[in-house]
Amino acid sequence: MSDMVDQGLKAAAKVLADARDVTLFGHLNPDADAFGSAVGLGLALRDRGATVRVSFGSPNEVPESLRHLDSAGLYVPASEVPAVPETLVVLDSGSIDRLGPLADRVANATGQVIVIDHHVSNTRFGTLNVVDDRSEATAALVLRLLDELGAPLTEPVARALYAGLLTDTSSFRRATPATHQAAARLLAAGVDAQAVARPLMDTHSFGWLRMLATVLDRAELDPTAARGLGLVSAVVLARDAAGLRPEDVESVINIVRSTREAEVAAVLKQAGPDEWTGSLRAVGRLDVSAAAVALGGGGHRLAAGFTTHGTAAEVMARLRAALNAAPLIP
Numbered sequence: 001m002s003d004m005v006d007q008g009l010k011a012a013a014k015v016l017a018d019a020r021d022v023t024l025f026g027h028l029n030p031d032a033d034a035f036g037s038a039v040g041l042g043l044a045l046r047d048r049g050a051t052v053r054v055s056f057g058s059p060n061e062v063p064e065s066l067r068h069l070d071s072a073g074l075y076v077p078a079s080e081v082p083a084v085p086e087t088l089v090v091l092d093s094g095s096i097d098r099l100g101p102l103a104d105r106v107a108n109a110t111g112q113v114i115v116i117d118h119h120v121s122n123t124r125f126g127t128l129n130v131v132d133d134r135s136e137a138t139a140a141l142v143l144r145l146l147d148e149l150g151a152p153l154t155e156p157v158a159r160a161l162y163a164g165l166l167t168d169t170s171s172f173r174r175a176t177p178a179t180h181q182a183a184a185r186l187l188a189a190g191v192d193a194q195a196v197a198r199p200l201m202d203t204h205s206f207g208w209l210r211m212l213a214t215v216l217d218r219a220e221l222d223p224t225a226a227r228g229l230g231l232v233s234a235v236v237l238a239r240d241a242a243g244l245r246p247e248d249v250e251s252v253i254n255i256v257r258s259t260r261e262a263e264v265a266a267v268l269k270q271a272g273p274d275e276w277t278g279s280l281r282a283v284g285r286l287d288v289s290a291a292a293v294a295l296g297g298g299g300h301r302l303a304a305g306f307t308t309h310g311t312a313a314e315v316m317a318r319l320r321a322a323l324n325a326a327p328l329i330p
């Protein structure tokens, strides 16, 4: 298995060593692992002389909390991505629908489509797939790829990858010794850990406090839900989030999930009049990715998400049913 990943990384390095024009995608509404992985690899390829652009299907700008990662301005809006790209690298995206309006570029690419990801549910939609579900972050796979390429670890490259490691391991709470070693290399390359972490997870506007007060006031705890393991849930209405950034809303799950009485935490975020994006987290006993798949999404066993339609009450009812059918983790 790890041999297959090593072989995949070698093959990907071989393709990228000769690539002249590389387009890199993260998933829709990118997080630090998706965007940091794309920027880190993109910067390294640009340093080798390739023409490089980084994009994602939506939103139409880099989320504010991620802007400090793109020090060289590699980002281009989805509308400016060539209709027929040459070499394509897709990062941190388990399936082609995670690319949204950019999904057609996978079929259109004239060169290889390299998929680099750590989602267990990855559908291997590339011509070359490097999928390692034991990797804690896609950024860790990119670091191994850069080693294969013999690319120097500059501070901007290291900063972008560090951001992915930091957020996907929940601030290294879930990091293995190998991931700590990777992080140590990135810090040695000059990364300022505080300066990376602060905009990513420690900075919000005052309005965020008001939104939290409203949303958490309505939060519910049901100890009988999720196969009796307990569910804590909260709903963020569009009006609660008015004037706030997407990342302000994404942070709610990290507060809700600290509830001791619940194995599973869920946050429903209103994306349209009857459209909801859900975030699911488990402590370690229930596989919430199965529940997310049942609602049309996916993810990891302990962190998953979905987008679906209906009223909030309807979606919660479907979610409860899916959580009662979700497998226990052995």
Ligand code: 5GP
Pocket (backbone or CB within 6 Å): 094, 095, 098, 278, 279, 280, 296, 297, 298, 299, 300, 303, 304, 305, 306, 307
């Ligand atoms: P989050 O709650 O942070 O948005 O997502 C948690 C995890 O679930 C991430 O690994 C993310 O990639 C995955 N995820 C979130 N939404 C979706 C979705 O709609 N489809 C799939 N396949 N995965 C998702």
Ligand code: MN
Pocket (backbone or CB within 6 Å): 033, 034, 092, 118, 137, 138, 168
């Ligand atoms: Mn990731």
